[in-house]
Amino acid sequence: MNAAPLFRPEKTELKIGFLPLTDCAVLVAAQERGLFEKYGLEVSLEREVSWANIRDRVAFGSLDAAHMLAPMPLAATLGIDGLGIPMQSAFSMGLNGSAITLSNTLMDELKTICSDCFESTPLKATALKKLIDAKPDRKLVFAHVFPYSQHHYLLNAWLEDAGIDPVNDVELKVIPPPQMVAQLASGEIDGYSSGEPWNQVAVQQGIGSVAITSYEIWNNGPGKVLGVTQKWAAQNPQTHRAIVAALLEAAQWLDHPHGRSQTAEWMSREDYLNVPLEQIRGPLMGQYQFSLDEPARTLPDFNCFYRHGATIPWHSHGAFFLQQMSQGGQLKKSVDQQAVLDSVYKLDVYRDVAEKLGLPYPLDNHKAETVNQSAWVLKRASKPIAMGSSQITLARLSGQVSQLNP
Amino acid sequence: MFKVMLVDGNAERSNSLKDELSAMDATDVICVDSSKDLMGQVRQHAPDVIIIEMASPDRDTLESLRTVNRETPKPVVFFAQHSDHETTEAAINAGVSAYIVDGLSASRLSSIMDVAIANFKAFQKLKIELEDTKLRLQDRKDVDKAKGILMQHRNLSEEEAYQLLRKMAMDRNMKIGDASRNFVAAMSLLGDA
Numbered sequence: 001m002n003a004a005p006l007f008r009p010e011k012t013e014l015k016i017g018f019l020p021l022t023d024c025a026v027l028v029a030a031q032e033r034g035l036f037e038k039y040g041l042e043v044s045l046e047r048e049v050s051w052a053n054i055r056d057r058v059a060f061g062s063l064d065a066a067h068m069l070a071p072m073p074l075a076a077t078l079g080i081d082g083l084g085i086p087m088q089s090a091f092s093m094g095l096n097g098s099a100i101t102l103s104n105t106l107m108d109e110l111k112t113i114c115s116d117c118f119e120s121t122p123l124k125a126t127a128l129k130k131l132i133d134a135k136p137d138r139k140l141v142f143a144h145v146f147p148y149s150q151h152h153y154l155l156n157a158w159l160e161d162a163g164i165d166p167v168n169d170v171e172l173k174v175i176p177p178p179q180m181v182a183q184l185a186s187g188e189i190d191g192y193s194s195g196e197p198w199n200q201v202a203v204q205q206g207i208g209s210v211a212i213t214s215y216e217i218w219n220n221g222p223g224k225v226l227g228v229t230q231k232w233a234a235q236n237p238q239t240h241r242a243i244v245a246a247l248l249e250a251a252q253w254l255d256h257p258h259g260r261s262q263t264a265e266w267m268s269r270e271d272y273l274n275v276p277l278e279q280i281r282g283p284l285m286g287q288y289q290f291s292l293d294e295p296a297r298t299l300p301d302f303n304c305f306y307r308h309g310a311t312i313p314w315h316s317h318g319a320f321f322l323q324q325m326s327q328g329g330q331l332k333k334s335v336d337q338q339a340v341l342d343s344v345y346k347l348d349v350y351r352d353v354a355e356k357l358g359l360p361y362p363l364d365n366h367k368a369e370t371v372n373q374s375a376w377v378l379k380r381a382s383k384p385i386a387m388g389s390s391q392i393t394l395a396r397l398s399g400q401v402s403q404l405n406p
Numbered sequence: 407m408f409k410v411m412l413v414d415g416n417a418e419r420s421n422s423l424k425d426e427l428s429a430m431d432a433t434d435v436i437c438v439d440s441s442k443d444l445m446g447q448v449r450q451h452a453p454d455v456i457i458i459e460m461a462s463p464d465r466d467t468l469e470s471l472r473t474v475n476r477e478t479p480k481p482v483v484f485f486a487q488h489s490d491h492e493t494t495e496a497a498i499n500a501g502v503s504a505y506i507v508d509g510l511s512a513s514r515l516s517s518i519m520d521v522a523i524a525n526f527k528a529f530q531k532l533k534i535e536l537e538d539t540k541l542r543l544q545d546r547k548d549v550d551k552a553k554g555i556l557m558q559h560r561n562l563s564e565e566e567a568y569q570l571l572r573k574m575a576m577d578r579n580m581k582i583g584d585a586s587r588n589f590v591a592a593m594s595l596l597g598d599a
Contacts, residue, residue, distance in 0.1 A: 050462075052468075052469050056460075056486075062499070083494070145466065146466050174470035188443065
């Protein structure tokens with residue numbers, strides 16, 4: 001006899017959108033392992049070409065849910081991105097996962113201008129600052145993936161930490177990730193902040209080198225989320241929970257090396273990322289190539305899918321994005337922060353699903369960042385949760401984030 | 407003069423839309439290649455409206471024009487902010503999107519969007535029809551092959567073989583093309599096709 005199903009989805013045939021990036025892994029793993037079916041869902045994964053399409057197709061219901069940049073549901077709800085159709089997230093699709101790559105030409109110049117700057121890691125933008133000061137007429141151009149992205153905020157933070165003004169001292173532009181490598185090769189841009197596989201592609205082709213990964217800027221900071229509209233979530237509460245349940249199982253499986261290895265193979269397929277396996281595998285398996293002339297460095301937490309509470313939609317992540325949006329001029333009005341976070345970051349949904357699956361969940365909505373310099377245990381939880389460090393290596397960013405701690 | 411910039415990888419569609427838009431009053435239309443330096447092209451042409459296919463990844467680049475005001479004298483916004491819900495939905499379904507210089511008159515925009523949506527829809531319909539035709543041709547080939555096997559092995563006339571296939575498809579609630587393909591595949595496993 002089968003037990004009664006945990007969820008009774010209102011809608012069972014679903015379209016879930018994704019962009020071909022390594023951090024869509026939980027969606028691919030859930031699909032290929034039949035986890036959506038297990039929770040009564042028939043899902044079609046739809047590959048999209050832009051975050052704007054993802055946002056608009058979710059907003060107008062031609063997608064039920066999607067892989068989104070972590071700040072997107074918040075920006076949509078605040079009315080500063082797209083049409084302002086309110087969205088929410090009950091599931092974080094992963095921590096970390098991006099990096100800043102510079103062209104090898106620029107890297108060589110930086111090593112000439114300041115070889116001392118390369119003596120220690122993580123690499124600061126100090127050498128870049130020296131170059132800009134030495135050649136004030138030359139405008140360096142950096143790209144990121146979307147105005148409302150962790151990639152954008154971390155690039156700004158890395159530049160600002162060395163005293164570079166990202167608005168006036170350099171030019172910032174948005175480029176679709178698949179075009180980054182070509183534009184880096186042709187010299188149209190000098191560097192970019194993007195997810196994988198696009199940093200590894202530049203490294204393997206000998207065009208660029210990774211300056212710093214998002215993990216080294218902020219240990220276990222936010223990356224991607226599952227986004228739905230608030231209206232859809234209200235109409236389909238059980239379907240929403242069933243998706244989160246399937247993704248929670250997929251994420252746990254992705255904590256194991258064999259799960260990651262198998263998912264890397266699936267993702268390289270034509271219907272997912274359509275790139276060679278070697279461009280996906282390294283970072284997922286914790287072997288990260290910074291430069292073609294170096295052996296890979298061990299970065300086991302470059303992608304976190306379940307461990308360290310990676311799936312939890314923390315209000316503190318939202319508070320950080322609100323702060324960045326205000327400071328960068330993206331958000332010009334004042335908002336009721338608590339009300340906005342309550343409507344966008346659905347920890348209540350997460351707890352409900354985790355409880356049914358017998359998984360631990362946090363009792364508080366906020367998590368203090370920058371406090372733990374190494375692994376720790378979250379005790380204010382249904383069962384203790386093993387967490388990763390929350391260190392931020394850039395002094396200025398660390399100060400900003402500390403202000404948000406409860 | 408009023409400038410429309412078309413960013414569309416489908417040259418045929420782009421040309422036909424250009425003809426229709428150019429026929430409108432005081433409208434200048436430029437078609438650009440979507441692959442290279444879109445920002446440079448926007449700066450150079452300074453269009454009032456940018457019409458872009460949703461299959462182009464460049465939408466994310468255009469999204470940044472509203473925050474990076476240094477790039478353009480006036481912010482460029484997503485057309486839907488000046489349009490009704492139905493038009494936006496129709497545009498998304500037809501696979502077309504647009505960005506406009508903030509402050510453009512709503513009536514002007516709506517006539518342009520109507521033309522663009524109709525054009526994209528027509529191409530979508532053509533594409534579906536083409537795929538349909540291809541599928542029907544393939545169906546006919548597979549049905550013929552299945553009929554041939556039945557005629558040979560069961561000693562049936564062509565009409566009898568066809569009726570048998572039709573019944574087989576109906577019993578399984580399948581299309582006759584799919585049933586024939588399954589049948590041919592099964593027979594080839596037995597080494598009989």
